[in-house]
Amino acid sequence: MSTQNSPAWVYTDTVKDHFMNPKNLWTDDSYQPDGEGMVGSMACGDQMRVGITVKDDRIETLKWQTYGCASAIASTSMMSEMAIGMTLKEAYNLTPESITDHLGGLPQHKFHCSVLGDKALRAAIDNYLERQDKPNPYKASVAKIICECKGITDQRIEELVKNKEATTLDELRDITQFGTVCGKCRFKVQQLFDEYKHIYNV
Amino acid sequence: MKTVYLDNNATTPLAPEVIEAMFATTDLYGNASSMHTAGRAASEALERARIAVSEMINASSGSLIFTSGGSESDNAVFYTAKSLIDEGSQRNRILVSTVEHPAVIETVEALSSQGYRIDYIPVDAYGEVLPETLERLIDETVLLVSVMSANNETGTVMNIGELTRIAHRAGALMHTDAVQAIGKIPVDVHSWDVDYLSLSGHKFYGPKGVGALYIKNGVPFRTFVKGGHQEDGLRAGTYNTMSIIGMGEAARIVMERLDEDSDREWKLREKLRKGIEETIPQTHVNGHPEHCLPGTLNISFPQAEGESILLYLDFEGISVSTGSACATGSLEPSPVLLAAGLDVELAHGSIRFSIGRYTSEEDIDYVIEKLSPIIKRIREISTR
Structure with a gap:
């Protein structure tokens, strides 16, 4: 085979760099995090574990492991660089959008591969606060109202899916009454429901 | 390269x-x-x-x-x-x-x-x-x-x-x-x-x-x-x-070379399979062990995701394909592997090597040499 000039890669150069040389990997068994969280599943094709140490209310170290594709590896590596040094509040509010922006974007169909890193980070912060027996002021602050008529947040939907209280969309409707008034949230709720089912492998 | x-x-x-x-x-x-x-x-x-x-x-x-x-x-x-x-x-x-x-x-x-x-x-x-x-x-x-x-x-x-x-x-x-x-x-x-x-x-x-x-x-x-x-x-x-x-x-x-091509491809396929099995722990060959195209080797690597393997191999100049969902943009991995009853995780971690008329012994040696450190590295950062 002849060697030709390389055509453009599927991902940006930044994604490629982070994929080739991921930062802050959790390969050392002796790492003792103050809090850790794991989301996703091998069966779904992506799973993420994040550990953090905290000093003066800021993320001091962050290490991670993943079973996932190039997008998942690169976005978690980028997330780790962004989160270290942040206050817990800042870190808790990191979004997949801001991570992919820093990566110079991801192909549309790969965006869903990048939503685990920030979720695993929030799970690690939750776990840290729990271990410290501290109140968790962030959880409610990041909740977004999805169904305005019934005041249902994305977090409420997430909890119901995660705890297997709502395993179908019908069950979710019975519990929350979402979409029963004006109905304009139905599509968004369904999207979130599918996303959380994927993330929590239920 | x-x-x-x-x-x-x-x-x-x-x-x-x-x-x-x-x-x-x-x-x-x-x-x-x-x-x-x-x-x-x-x-x-x-x-x-x-x-x-x-x-x-x-x-x-x-x-x-x-x-x-x-x-x-x-x-x-x-x-x-x-x-x-x-x-x-x-x-x-x-x-x-x-x-x-x-x-x-x-x-x-x-x-x-x-x-x-x-x-x-x-x-x-x-x-x-x-x-x-x-x-x-x-x-x-x-x-x-x-x-x-x-x-x-x-x-x-x-x-x-x-x-x-x-x-x-x-x-x-x-x-x-x-x-x-x-x-x-x-x-x-x-x-x-x-x-x-x-x-x-x-x-x-x-x-x-x-x-x-x-x-x-x-x-x-x-x-x-x-x-x-x-x-x-x-x-x-x-x-x-x-x-x-x-x-x-x-x-x-094809009429002229079919026997010669398929014999050669099967030998290279078996060389690749043995080379992979000898250098990489925990592998799973998919498909029929005998009723099989001579040049096709579909193999799963637990704890390693297919798209990552494909892209790391691509950086080494090696072109393969995968049954992982991540390579297609859907959430489901290869329907063919699932239809054969393969575990979802194994389907996500499957790689298809398809050898052809112009594949050489050296090509196979090169792939065996490059693949094992890639799988090792991916497994090291895996969640289990």
Whole structure:
């Protein structure tokens, strides 16, 4: 085979760099995090574990492991660089959008591969606060109202899916009454429901 | 950088002989359907190609029509079945295997959504359609059975001769998509006795965008691409002379080299399999251990995700494909591997190496050398 000039890669150069040389990997068994969280599943094709140490209310170290594709590896590596040094509040509010922006974007169909890193980070912060027996002021602050008529947040939907209280969309409707008034949230709720089912492998 | 192309089931490079044959036709610009000298010159070359392709599949009688490729050939067969049902055929069921190419699966799904009766033939753990499974599902309501000759992902080879006998005993028509089998194993429409067979030029070192459909003498056919008198009215469209001649040359080389190529590919495949199993712990070979295309090795690496493996290999100049969902943009991994009962995680971590005519021993050594540190590294950062 002849060697030709390389055509453009599927991902940006930044994604490629982070994929080739991921930062802050959790390969050392002796790492003792103050809090850790794991989301996703091998069966779904992506799973993420994040550990953090905290000093003066800021993320001091962050290490991670993943079973996932190039997008998942690169976005978690980028997330780790962004989160270290942040206050817990800042870190808790990191979004997949801001991570992919820093990566110079991801192909549309790969965006869903990048939503685990920030979720695993929030799970690690939750776990840290729990271990410290501290109140968790962030959880409610990041909740977004999805169904305005019934005041249902994305977090409420997430909890119901995660705890297997709502395993179908019908069950979710019975519990929350979402979409029963004006109905304009139905599509968004369904999207979130599918996303959380994927993330929590239920 | 060294490049190693191990994705020959996706497509093959043009054989040098094919390139030569195609360039030699650049002055055959006449429309092969025209009566004048320029047209007849093109037509003669084209008919020689038809003879070569027919001989390759041992089609001494029956029709071989040129198409735009395997997908069109498959679509034409299901269009025929649909037309026969619309015309009031007593038989109104179509059976296809669960591991067919999307050109078949998506075509019958479209028919199903229009109300046509489609049933799926399950496969065993090796991805093979067992004759007894077809025996159990078939009855006098079945119009058409379609089972691929060999699977593109696992390489598993089906017993088309036996499946055809079962279909015919029940009075059904038999189609096989032989796109992956041509050039790798003997394909013989006469001994198999199939009614329809699809093939595609670019899978056996011919050009892309050209294929053929074999139609046995006396079996029904309804014109799918209408608009001209070409191919005795069976398929319209000005002949793609250059590509058809290229495919004819590719067929000629297949007849010359089939045994030699498949022996070599099997040896390289086994060398690769053993090399991987010796250097990488915990691997799982997918597909049938014996009823298998000689050059196909589909292997799963637990705790390593397929797209990551594919891209790390790509950085080393090695081209492969994966059954991971992440490489397709869907959330589901390969339906073919899942249909064979493979665990979802193993499907996500599957890599298909497809060896071809131009793969060398050194290529295989290079892949074995590069693969093991990649898998090790991915597993080191894996969540378990």
